[in-house]
Amino acid sequence: MSVSDGYKAGYIAIVGRPNVGKSTLLNHLIKQKISITSRKAQTTRHRIHGILTDAQSQFIFVDTPGFQMRHRSQLNQTMNRVVLQSMQNVDVILFVVEAGQFGREDEQVLEQLPENIPVVLVINKIDRLPDKLQLLPFMQKTADLFDFVDIVPVSALQNKQLTDLIETIRRYLPENPPVFAEDEITDRSERFLAAELLREKVFRQIGEEVPYSVSVVIEQFVLEGNLRRIHACILVERENQKAIIIGKQGKKLKDMAMQARKDMEVLFGSKVYLEVWVKVKSGWADDTVALKSLGYE
Ligand SMILES: Nc1nc2c(ncn2[C@@H]2O[C@H](COP(=O)(O)OP(=O)(O)OP(=O)(O)O)[C@@H](O)[C@H]2O)c(=O)[nH]1
Ligand SMILES: [Mg+2]
Incomplete structure (x- = not known):
């Protein structure tokens, strides 16, 4: 430019x-x-x-x-x-x-x-x-x-x-040369964006209180040619929340993973292979150390 x-x-x-x-x-x-x-x-x-x-x-x-x-x-x-x-x-x-x-x-x-x-x-x-x-x-x-x-x-x-x-x-806006390259759309990593897209599905598809106790971490993010292989983990606070997220015969979780994968494919412009687990990790919303490890400032 x-x-x-x-x-x-x-x-x-x-x-x-x-x-x-x-x-x-x-x-x-x-x-x-x-x-x-x-x-x-x-x-x-x-x-x-x-x-x-x-x-x-x-x-x-x-x-x-x-x-x-x-x-x-x-x-x-x-x-x-x-x-x-x-x-x-x-x-x-x-x-x-x-x-x-x-x-x-x-x-x-x-x-x-x-x-x-x-x-x-x-x-x-x-x-x-x-x-x-x-x-x-x-x-x-x-x-x-x-x-x-x-x-x-x-x-x-x-x-x-x-x-x-x-x-x-x-x-x-002040007069300045551009800070980012012309084709950059965000400062956030694909890893972060992938976690967020999955968290969005939980927010949209799970009833009232559970989404606020949820966070998502990406445990593996590997580029293989034009494929992104992603392992994500949904962290919840309690065992019963885990059951809600997984749903009957795993249907809820499967739906959410499928929709998140589709969004990721659009955003990254590539095929995505996504695996999702759910784990119980109590009290993360009040734990500063845990917040830091999840990328909060
Ligand atoms: N009808 C209508 N709905 C909108 C419009 N903009 C946003 N919404 C809806 O409003 C809701 C909240 O939108 P968000 O973009 O998540 O709002 P936000 O301000 O970022 O919310 P927080 O991140 O929770 O602070 C969603 O259901 C959107 O689809 C609009 O222009 N018209
Ligand atoms: Mg918002």
Whole structure:
């Protein structure tokens, strides 16, 4: 890539309460699924970079876990720290809210926003508004809450107004040469992405509480020509959770592994051979040593 004068590159943090669609927004902005999403709150646990490069700019998006104050586990505290750190060294912040909804949890994130970095208010899920006329009063109401540099209503899921959002962000990026190569889409390893894609299936397919006690580790990741041979382990806290994940005659586990494998094949552009085990490892969500070994910061 030839870098002419005026090339822009910078970091953009995506923050907001759980479940507003931050990871969906990231995936649709960069047109690749690198950050996992689900209907359940607190799907994202790690900071993850997604990179979009075009002829004039490089956008380095930083997806973050939904900031939340309700539960005080070690994992949540670690996640909130990740959010606060993510907001410090960026050039632009996208504060994501859901159209028509602004509650206590959104307010708590708002209170954490720094004063010295441009913040764009992104009103997501506009496709869900029963009446489009509700959008303007909602925009006016939220505009008064903070000195936002801009307000952009979007539907991440339906790719609506995402080009507008890109152009808005571009205005606030500093002049810099690109940080990443043109074809790089994330800073995370394939190993990490593989673990996350499997964790997503657990979040999407297993009932209420279990997914929060689950984590995934990759025990083996081997490249054999155009095949990736992956051995993954789903860690749960209790024996009964193991049974739920495996399901009757192993059907649940088989389904989840099959779907994760398909996603991995799309993302890696290769064949994937995936084997999955389930193990009981108690108390990991409150164990700092275990958290570190799982790649939390
Ligand atoms: N209708 C609609 N649903 C959306 C849109 N964007 C995201 N969603 C849905 O909202 C849910 C949450 O999306 P995520 O992207 O996982 O939300 P998040 O903010 O990353 O959540 P955490 O990681 O838990 O903080 C998923 O079921 C998405 O499909 C949108 O524009 N319209
Ligand atoms: Mg997320």
